[in-house]
Amino acid sequence: MSPPVLDRSVEAASPPEPEIWSVADALAHGWAYSTVYRHLRHGLVPSAAKVGREWRFERAELEALRSPSPGAQPAVDQLSDPVREWARRQAADAPPMRLDEARVVVALFTRTAGERVGGAAGSRATAHDIT
Structure with missing residues (x-):
């Protein structure tokens, strides 16, 4: 009798690695040199x-720092009622x-929320978690 074959397709998928850019990569994707450096200097x-x-x-x-298109509204409808x-x-x-x-301020909230929330999928943070 042969040993069982391990099916790796059912293993939990790890989150994808973030795409890491240099300033040259940003320029190649349409970012202005001065804009990229301003965002870096200001800690954004x-x-x-x-x-x-x-x-x-x-x-x-x-990419999250790109100016929204004129007339674009924030996606507040994606927030739960208490968070909104x-x-x-x-x-x-x-x-x-x-x-x-x-x-x-947005970058600070984003960084803090990312450090403190990081729970299981579907878990919710309270206001205390990101203050």
Whole structure:
């Protein structure tokens, strides 16, 4: 009798590795040199790190900073009701800020949420988890 064959197709799939870009990659995909460096200087790309003389960062983080098309609305309909209301209260209580400051706040929330949430699929974070 032959030994059983291990079926690897049922193993849990690990999340895909993030696509790592350099500034040259960003330029090749239509980003302006000054825009990329401004985002890096202001700390808007949380994964950004210098490797030798080059910056490396996750493509998705840079792409998330693209200016929305004119008239585009935020996807608040994707939020659950409690999260939507919490976000609206936070926005209403925020002091006036410039666009670059708002982007830093978004990057900070994104980084903090990513560090603190990271639970099982479908798990929810509370407001306490990202404050």
